[in-house]
Structures are given as C-alpha cells and as structure tokens.
Amino acid sequence: MAALATIGRFFLGFFAQTGQLALFIGQTLAALTRPPFYFRMIGQQMLRIGYFSLPVVALTSFFTGGALAIQIYYGGNQFNSEAIVSSIVALGITRELGPVLGGLMVAGRVSAAIAAEIGTMRVTEQIDALTTLSTNPYKYLVAPRVIAATLCMPLLALVADILGIFGGFVVGTQSFDFNAAIYVQRTFSFLQFDDVASGLIKAAVFGFIIAIMGCYNGYHSKGGAQGVGRATTNAVVSASILILAANYLMTALLFSA
Amino acid sequence: MTQKISLAHVHKTFGTKQVLRGLTLDIEKGQSMVVIGGSGSGKSVMLKSILGLLTPDSGSIVIDGQETVGLAREKRTAIDAQIGMLFQNGALFDSLPVWKNVAFRGIQNEGMSEDEARQIGKQALRRVGLGDELLDLFPGALSGGMHKRVGLARAIASSPEIIFFDEPTTGLDPIMTDVINHLIEDCVQDLGATTLTITHDMTSVRAIADKTALLYKGEIIWHGDQAALDASEDPFLHQFIHGLAHGPIEVEGQQLEAALAGLDS
Numbered sequence: 317m318a319a320l321a322t323i324g325r326f327f328l329g330f331f332a333q334t335g336q337l338a339l340f341i342g343q344t345l346a347a348l349t350r351p352p353f354y355f356r357m358i359g360q361q362m363l364r365i366g367y368f369s370l371p372v373v374a375l376t377s378f379f380t381g382g383a384l385a386i387q388i389y390y391g392g393n394q395f396n397s398e399a400i401v402s403s404i405v406a407l408g409i410t411r412e413l414g415p416v417l418g419g420l421m422v423a424g425r426v427s428a429a430i431a432a433e434i435g436t437m438r439v440t441e442q443i444d445a446l447t448t449l450s451t452n453p454y455k456y457l458v459a460p461r462v463i464a465a466t467l468c469m470p471l472l473a474l475v476a477d478i479l480g481i482f483g484g485f486v487v488g489t490q491s492f493d494f495n496a497a498i499y500v501q502r503t504f505s506f507l508q509f510d511d512v513a514s515g516l517i518k519a520a521v522f523g524f525i526i527a528i529m530g531c532y533n534g535y536h537s538k539g540g541a542q543g544v545g546r547a548t549t550n551a552v553v554s555a556s557i558l559i560l561a562a563n564y565l566m567t568a569l570l571f572s573a
Numbered sequence: 574m575t576q577k578i579s580l581a582h583v584h585k586t587f588g589t590k591q592v593l594r595g596l597t598l599d600i601e602k603g604q605s606m607v608v609i610g611g612s613g614s615g616k617s618v619m620l621k622s623i624l625g626l627l628t629p630d631s632g633s634i635v636i637d638g639q640e641t642v643g644l645a646r647e648k649r650t651a652i653d654a655q656i657g658m659l660f661q662n663g664a665l666f667d668s669l670p671v672w673k674n675v676a677f678r679g680i681q682n683e684g685m686s687e688d689e690a691r692q693i694g695k696q697a698l699r700r701v702g703l704g705d706e707l708l709d710l711f712p713g714a715l716s717g718g719m720h721k722r723v724g725l726a727r728a729i730a731s732s733p734e735i736i737f738f739d740e741p742t743t744g745l746d747p748i749m750t751d752v753i754n755h756l757i758e759d760c761v762q763d764l765g766a767t768t769l770t771i772t773h774d775m776t777s778v779r780a781i782a783d784k785t786a787l788l789y790k791g792e793i794i795w796h797g798d799q800a801a802l803d804a805s806e807d808p809f810l811h812q813f814i815h816g817l818a819h820g821p822i823e824v825e826g827q828q829l830e831a832a833l834a835g836l837d838s
Contacts, residue, residue, distance in 0.1 A: 451677075
C-alpha cells in the first residue's frame with residue numbers, strides 16, 4: 317500500500333506541476349501580447365542574456381568544431397578526409413551542435429541566473445510589492461526575459477555556427493594540412509540555407525525554454541535561501557532536459573518531412 | 574462611521590491547515606487599526622488576502638464598498654492605486670536605486686518623467702527624515718532602519734488612502750522602533766489615511782493604534798480601543814500583551830507546558 321501511495325503521490329505531483337507550468341506559460345503568452353511593454357527591460361535582458369553569453373557560446377562552439385574535425389579525420393578515411401571533414405563539421409555544427417550546445421551552455425548560465433534573481437525577489441516579497449504597486453509581474457519580469465532569450469538565442473546560435481566551423485577549419489588546416497581554400501569551398505558547397513535555418517529555429521525554441529524554466533522555477537520558489545537554491549538547480553536541469561527533448565522532436569519534424 | 578475595509582467570515586486553508594476561520598473585522602475610514610497575534614495566527618494571510626495576493630476560500634472582503642474576493646487583478650487597479658504597503662523587510666527592488674524604488678508606481682503606471690520621479694523621491698524621503706544623498710544608492714547599501722524608512726517613503730509616495738504595515742518595527746533597535754512609530758503616526762495624520770498594521774510589538778500598538786484586535790487561530794477573539802486594551806480582563810489578551818509563557822494561548826508547533834517542564838527538570 318505504501319508503494320502505491322508513493323507512486324500515486326508522484327503522479328499527482330507531476331500532473332500538478334505540469335498544470336502549473338501550463339498556466340504559467342499561458343499567463344506569459346497573454347503578457348507578451350498585451351501592453352504595457354517594457355522595452356527598456358527587454359533591452360537590458362538582451363544585453364545580459366545575449367551579449368554576456370557570447371564568450372561562453374563562442375568558446376564552446378570553437379572547441380567543439382575542432383574536436384569534431386579530429387574525430388571525423390581519425391574515424392573516417394584519412395586519404396579522402398578533406399571533403400568529409402569540412403562537410404560533416406559544417407552540417408553537424410549548424411544542424412545540431414551549434415544550437416544544442418549553445419542552448420545547454422546558455423541554460424546553465426542564464427536559466428540559473430533568472431531563477432536565482434526571480435526566486436530571491438519572491439522570497440523577499442519583491443514580487444508581492446510589484447503587484448501591490450499595480451505592476452503585473454508577468455509583464456514586468458517574465459515577458460522581457462522570454463522575449464530577450466527567444467530573440468538572442470538564434471543570434472548566439474549563428475555565432476556558434478560560424479565559430480564552430482572556424483574551429484574545424486583551424487584544426488583541419490593547422491593539424492592535418494588541409495588546403496584552406498578547398499576546405500572553405502567544400503564547406504559552402506555542402507551547406508544549404510535550410511541547414512542553418514533549422515538550427516536557428518531550434519535555437520529560438522531553446523531560448524524560450526531557457527527563459528520560461530528560469531522564470532517558472534524562480535517565480536514559484538519558496539522557503540528562503542534553500543528554496544532559491546532548489547529553484548536554480550531545477551531551472552537548469554529542467555531547461556537542459558527540455559532542450560534535448562525539444563531538439564529530438566524538432567529534428568524529427570524538420571528532417572523527416 | 575463609514576467602513577473603509579470590511580472582512581466578513583473569511584476562511585483560508587492551506588492543505589489541511591486552516592489558517593483563517595471565519596475572520597470578521599471592520600476598519601473605519603481614517604482609523605488606525607492594529608492587529609496583534611502570535612506567529613502562525615494568520616496575520617500575514619489576512620493581510621495578503623486583503624491585498625489580493627491570496628484568494629480566500631470563502632467570505633467577503635470589501636474595500637471602499639467594492640467586493641474584492643474573486644476580483645481579477647486588472648479589475649482592482651482602481652483599488653490598488655489607493656493602497657500603500659510597507660513590507661516587513663522593506664521589499665525594495667534590489668536592481669533599482671532608491672529614487673526609482675520610491676517613485677516606482679508613478680514611473681511604471683503614470684508615465685512620470687525621470688525629473689518628476691526624482692522630485693517625488695526627494696519629497697517622500699524628506700517626509701521620512703532621509704536626505705537627498707540616498708537617492709542614487711541601491712537598497713543593498715542601506716542599513717535596516719533606512720531600508721524600512723525608504724519602504725515607508727515608497728508606501729506614502731502616492732498619497733494613498735489606505736496604508737498597510739506588515740510588522741513595521743520587527744528587527745529594529747528600540748530607538749529606530751520609536752522613530753518608525755513616530756513616522757507612521759505623522760505620515761498617517763498628514764495623509765488622513767486608513768491604516769492596518771500587523772505586529773507583535775506592543776510599543777507600536779500603544780504608539781499608533783486607534784483600535785486593536787487580537788487574532789488567534791484565524792479568528793479575531795478580542796477588539797477594542799486603547800482604554801479597553803488596558804482595562805480588559807480577557808485571558809488571551811492579558812497573556813499576549815504581557816508576554817507570558819503560561820496561559821490559554823498555545824504556542825505553535827510545540828507543547829509549551831511539556832517543553833517548560835523539560836527545562837525545569
């Protein structure tokens with residue numbers, strides 16, 4: 317009986333959380349479409365989420381591109397590797413690794429920061445204060461972060477694409493003595509607009525996930541510093557899992573058609 | 574006199590815990606009502622229910638003749654506009670300087686210009702005895718007493734008709750407690766506002782209350798003016814205002830008698 321009760325509690329908790337998240341997303345979408353719009357807040361968040369995430373995304377993608385080139389070179393046919401390495405690095409980075417790794421890195425940095433900030437505001441009654449001052453917290457806190465993350469992630473993914481390909485190029489030309497001109501020419505001959513576009517669409521969805529999970533977990537945090545810590549961890553874990561799940565679903569949708 | 578705020582049979586339950594059990598309370602226009610009660614008696618839940626931050630399970634809360642239970646947030650804008658609130662820890666926005674905190678309502682809702690907002694910030698700070706040098710500081714740089722005073726400045730900046738004070742003197746030294754009590758008294762008199770204060774602090778009660786109510790287990794079990802407070806022989810009130818460990822009030826979360834017996838042995 318105790319085991320059944322535990323299972324029952326787990327499912328009740330799961331459905332309650334899912335329902336609460338759905339309501340939160342609904343409130344956020346309503347806030348996104350109705351004025352007032354806090355443009356200055358959106359700008360500030362774009363700076364914090366987009367600009368300040370540039371170094372971490374750039375370094376991640378550069379080294380991933382380089383590592384990918386090494387793996388393909390040693391894993392494939394080394395005598396005809398110039399064409400294979402450049403094309404697989406380009407496709408791998410633009411379709412998958414750029415947006416996914418960029419998304420995961422930004423999830424770690426931004427989702428945690430959003431959850432910690434909003435969670436602290438929750439436990440110190442700043443969100444209640446906003447409400448009593450006739451300001452809708454969904455419009456003032458959540459919407460600017462969601463808009464900023466959704467707009468910035470594709471731009472970060474584009475940077476990741478460029479630097480990831482460049483990482484492969486550096487390794488190919490410096491370590492394996494590939495001809496630079498041929499490498500570039502092969503990269504662009506294989507790469508299609510759809511490859512880049514699909515990655516950017518994915519990145520926009522990941523941006524939405526990152527911001528919404530940070531805001532949701534922070535907004536519902538309780539119990540002082542420990543509660544904020546829990547919210548931060550939950551934000552990063554849930555955003556990362558949802559990014560990977562959404563990536564699978566979108567890949568299936570975009571490339572099976 | 575006209576009732577500015579009226580609560581009738583308000584119930585609120587969290588899980589299996591009944592926090593408010595048919596709470597009924599009337600606050601007249603221009604009156605300073607202080608609700609006292611121990612930790613866990615339901616004071617904060619009552620206040621959050623009046624502010625619309627929590628929705629009661631049943632009962633009625635009428636502010637200025639308008640029923641607010643079940644009223645959507647966007648439909649209580651007119652009510653919210655006439656309310657000021659001093660939170661227990663100030664609840665100042667960390668990311669904004671003092672002047673933006675104080676003039677927040679004007680900046681966000683009335684499209685106030687920066688110059689105008691700074692002016693409002695200056696005036697409100699002066700009313701609570703703070704100087705202009707604080708305007709550009711962030712809340713993190715303020716002491717506990719200043720935090721409270723800036724919170725009070727924010728609460729009165731828009732000259733509200735109703736002001737709520739959530740434990741305004743908790744955590745302050747006796748001198749700062751007296752300063753805050755006087756500021757509350759002065760501000761309320763200047764504005765002619767109706768106020769509701771929740772506190773444990775009997776010094777505050779004596780300094781600012783026109784009328785006092787004792788909340789115990791989610792119900793008002795005694796209410797009266799200052800003279801009645803001293804004259805009352807109510808055993809619950811007697812125990813609370815004299816801070817006695819023994820009496821009819823049960824301390825939340827423990828069997829007090831057993832705990833004290835354990836200490837004695």
